[in-house]
Amino acid sequence: MTIYKAPLADFSFLFDRVLRLDALSNVPGFAEASGDTRGAILEEAGKLSEGVLLPLNESGDREGCRYDAKTHSVTTPKGFKEAYRQFTEGGWSGLASDPDYGGQGLPAVLALAVNEMVVATNWSFAMYPGLSHGAYSAIHTHGSEEQKATYLPKLVAGEWSGTMNLTEPQCGTDLGLIRTKAEPQKDGSYRITGTKIWISGGEQDLTANAIHLVLARISGAPEGIKGISLFIVPKFLVNADGTLGARNGVFCGGLEEKMGIHANATCVMNYEGATGYLIGEPHKGMRAMFTMMNEARLGVGLQGLAISEIAYQNAVAFARERLQGRSLTGPKNEGGPADPIIVHPDVRRMLMDVRAFNEGARALLLWTGLWGDLEYRSSDAKTREKGGDYMALLTPVLKAYFTDQGFQSAVTCQQVLGGSGFTKHFPIEQFVRDARIGMIYEGANGIQALDLVGRKLAQNGGRALFAFLADAGEVADALVARPEFKAYGDRLHETRKFLEDATKWLMENALANPDHAGASSYDYLYLTAYVALGLVWGRMVLAARKALDEGAGEKAFFEAKLVTARHFFERVLPAAQVHAVRAKAGADGLMALAAEAF
Amino acid sequence: MTIYKAPLADFSFLFDRVLRLDALSNVPGFAEASGDTRGAILEEAGKLSEGVLLPLNESGDREGCRYDAKTHSVTTPKGFKEAYRQFTEGGWSGLASDPDYGGQGLPAVLALAVNEMVVATNWSFAMYPGLSHGAYSAIHTHGSEEQKATYLPKLVAGEWSGTMNLTEPQCGTDLGLIRTKAEPQKDGSYRITGTKIWISGGEQDLTANAIHLVLARISGAPEGIKGISLFIVPKFLVNADGTLGARNGVFCGGLEEKMGIHANATCVMNYEGATGYLIGEPHKGMRAMFTMMNEARLGVGLQGLAISEIAYQNAVAFARERLQGRSLTGPKNEGGPADPIIVHPDVRRMLMDVRAFNEGARALLLWTGLWGDLEYRSSDAKTREKGGDYMALLTPVLKAYFTDQGFQSAVTCQQVLGGSGFTKHFPIEQFVRDARIGMIYEGANGIQALDLVGRKLAQNGGRALFAFLADAGEVADALVARPEFKAYGDRLHETRKFLEDATKWLMENALANPDHAGASSYDYLYLTAYVALGLVWGRMVLAARKALDEGAGEKAFFEAKLVTARHFFERVLPAAQVHAVRAKAGADGLMALAAEAF
Secondary structure, three states: OOOOOOOHHHHHHHHHHHOOHHHHOOOOOOHHHOHHHHHHHHHHHHHHHHHHHHHHHHHHHHHOOEEEOOOOEEEOOOOHHHHHHHHHHOOHHHOOOOHHHOOOOOOHHHHHHHHHHHHHHOHHHHHHHHHHHHHHHHHHHHOOHHHHHHHHHHHHHOOEEEEEEOOEOOEOOOHHHOOOEEEEOOOOOEEEEEEEEEEEOOOOOOOOEEEEEEEEEEOOOOOHHHHOEEEEEEOEEEOOOOOEEEEOOEEEEEEOOEOOOOOOOEEEEEEEEEEEEEEOOOOOHHHHHHHHHHHHHHHHHHHHHHHHHHHHHHHHHHHHHOEOOOOOOOOOOOOOOOOEHHHOHHHHHHHHHHHHHHHHHHHHHHHHHHHHHHHHHOOOHHHHHHHHHHHHHHHHHHHHHHHHHHHHHHHHHHHHOOHHHHEOOOOHHHHHHHHHHHHOOOOOHHHHHHHHHHHHOOHHHHHHHHHHHHHHHHHHHHHHOOHHHHHHHHHHHHHHHHHHHHHHHHHHHOOOOHHHHHHHHHHHHHHHHHHHHHHHHHHHHHHHHHHHHOOOOOHHHHHHHHHHHHHHHHHHHHHHHHHHHHHOOOOHHHHOOOHHHO | OOOOOOOHHHHHHHHHHHOOHHHHOOOOOOHHHOHHHHHHHHHHHHHHHHHHHHHHHHHHHHHOOEEEOOOOEEEOOOOHHHHHHHHHHOOHHHOOOOHHHOOOOOOHHHHHHHHHHHHHHOHHHHHHHHHHHHHHHHHHHHOOHHHHHHHHHHHHHOOEEEEEEOOEOOEOOOHHHOOOEEEEOOOOOEEEEEEEEEEEOOOOOOOOEEEEEEEEEEOOOOOHHHHOEEEEEEOEEEOOOOOEEEEOOEEEEEEOOEOOOOOOOEEEEEEEEEEEEEEOOOOOHHHHHHHHHHHHHHHHHHHHHHHHHHHHHHHHHHHHHOEOOOOOOOOOOOOOOOOEHHHOHHHHHHHHHHHHHHHHHHHHHHHHHHHHHHHHHOOOHHHHHHHHHHHHHHHHHHHHHHHHHHHHHHHHHHHHOOHHHHEOOOOHHHHHHHHHHHHOOOOOHHHHHHHHHHHHOOHHHHHHHHHHHHHHHHHHHHHHOOHHHHHHHHHHHHHHHHHHHHHHHHHHHOOOOHHHHHHHHHHHHHHHHHHHHHHHHHHHHHHHHHHHHOOOOOHHHHHHHHHHHHHHHHHHHHHHHHHHHHHOOOOHHHHOOOHHHO
């Protein structure tokens, strides 16, 4: 029996008291997402997640997707089709999409909260509409007016799905090695030929059509990454009147057998002279693809949080019920044969670690997501700039840190269950298997670290990082100013200093030897994550204190928030120290062995 | 394709130059394990592992064990029976067993090296003889002469297997809750009735008989842990002449579905008035069981190392072959389309982390195992005492730290493979699933930490820990004395000081509030592990330096050892800092939330 209860109180706290969305009602879309509406939307999304998606999570894992080689078709697990129908009919696929194409135009930050619940209760399911939204964004940003009119309404409505086709057998991270060919045709379209692998939702039985976004190389294009273009390849061609036309030459060639996310079809996709349409300019496919990828990367970070939350809830339920041993300070359940294991400090250490991650990650995700909204929606140019800066800086950080920790949370929660956690009687072993992919796809986490250090950091002379350090410093000052939180503020200042020092070290060393940047990158990303978490935890501490001072209801909630904050500042944030050491350790030791000597 | 090459050079280095076994030829059994013999034994074990066990690892995972409800029988995967025959015919099951019962009497430390290879290549297989050896030890230590004569020769030869039956549905960690009943019979035997769960190898088709060691409560016994006795319950009763007699009333009731180790049968065992024979005294079953458990715990720690080694080898092979991107310092494979990913510092960071663990853990395991031999075999009372002290102190540390890190290694190596690592085309996802159980069984790792802090630490006034701190200090001094290793010695001194401080903190706080001990225990265990690893790494550094100074052959090996040592001291050991902070953070924050508030 899997437990899940939508974390609605935490969403309210963050939206109402930390991010204070109601003060942003002048930003387009935010007035439509006022307190009551937000509450109602999140409650409905919670019901859908708890009532429709959760019951299919385990059965989906056991059954998996089935491939029929004769028809090249894929059948999703029992119940997925009906659940997808309910999902789209409820309007969930177009929550934050452009109203011009049938979307509801609500803030993206609200969609993040909704998606946390959807992913938590059914990661595999959530990927189908998730990737469609990525395709929507790429076409919305880079497509022609005609392309937008043809594809976006269907994607927004969820009638058609979208997929991302990047990887080929010889190239994952290094997209410059792509071989899929695009031959220009007289009518302006292209003939696409090649094989793509690991295509999530490449084929399924949920939607009437699938819009594949495909990276390919136009004949005669420059070598490497500068010769890659992006194409729209619909499964069924679309007639001028919008109805479905001929079956296009793209077929699923098989499904990947994998460790987890069994209910999501991971497809080999064969392009056999399929008709494709260029999006944007020739050879500029990577730019368009990055629009999809950045959005997808934040979405993957979200997956880490989501799995951690549901793992936590199930571990807590177990720890409250399982009777083993007695509290070291005397029986707490005298009438029973033993105490519930939640009395043991070491069990609480595990639960509190996960809890502190969940609450901090949720705050950081929504804080970042709000900057994403402001980037596009704010009327103030400076705010838009800062929004873009923060989204660029923090997306790789959230992707990597959240998926690492989300997986770790699932493992920790599995540990709380002891032997039960290793069996299939409980859902957590599936959470561990599902969570593992988050660290890998949409750019393995090491790639995120290189993106941060090699690209994001230096943009605009480090403008984003310096603003971020200043913001963190302000929060630390505010904590230090209150005696009860002074130790937290000191710790945050210390962590901020680690990041500053590591940045200085990079500036002084990476130019002379670029391997130093690579050697430092992962720990640098972790330092950034710790500062970011410290920042949002500081803001939560101050907001919770304020609520208590004002005598707000839900006193127990705010008090619990302060307990979790204490755990974060006392036991989690000190881990930044070791990353500070490693971020400056350099490449020499790592590069000393010859490849043959490993 | 799974790769494995027995790490024979590292075994030689450790046995010959670090532990210097040849200086111990006056200890019984050691003269028979001189350099050449050792080499030959390890080479043969390597061949068995590479040639017989490895090819069955993946197929065993896919096929799993099958249960037939009609006959209560279990079929192990294809090839296991034949492999088991080769294993026992080669004499591997009795390598370090008592020659009085057909064993070879070789040092246990040698058997550890053999077992590393056996487990690495087939974890599930290795558990069958592994548990038999646990049963051997319990009977050897606590059984009557008659029991020894009846059961030991068959266990040593591997003709019969042994199993451990502790857990029941209502009790895992808390064995005081055991309900299985033992009713005394007129002939001195007992009728055993009850249900045991999670019994590894409880039923299988490899051996002619199975000797179940079962914890049960004699009618009228005191409540709780003080009323538990240990029984021998053979699957087939044994006639006076040693032949097999009647089928006993113990039956497998089903197999557990689980995340990994699919080729090892995890059984529900139903005792239906089965005939059992008391081992040792009534109500003293826990003592006898601890003999088995301590041995098993060291064996589980070994599993963490073993899986890490094979994961490493496969990740290295992938990283050498997979071409993606270019080195940040310019192409290293100019003729090819891209460089192998082993040129990237962040890939090396992952590989070096795992490598440093493997080499350190192997050294620490064998160092500890040697103390185990000396505990039983040394002619010097002081040495026997110290051997016992170190085995007691370090067994929980190795069990917990090695299995945590072994799992982490498998995850890290999976990360090196990127998307490939998540698919079943490569073996690493299986390693991750298999490795996960190590952190749970034979006492979850949190229990190991409590064993260390609550039991082992205080024994004999902390004698073991003080000797250990002194030994580590000596190694640190020796490092400091050599300018090239001074930084390593300083770091080890610092880590040693962390452990000393944490010990002092425990002495000052845990008495007033025992929850402080629980809150500190896990990080305290990690501090102990870091000091222990620092100690053996220090010894390896000095031994490698000496070998180089002496101009020994295999120069590249010793140089590589120093590179890995550098990684350990520069990038791994600094992690002790955060454990030093947490070990003194206390219980107040952890215990602040009411159970309902989680």
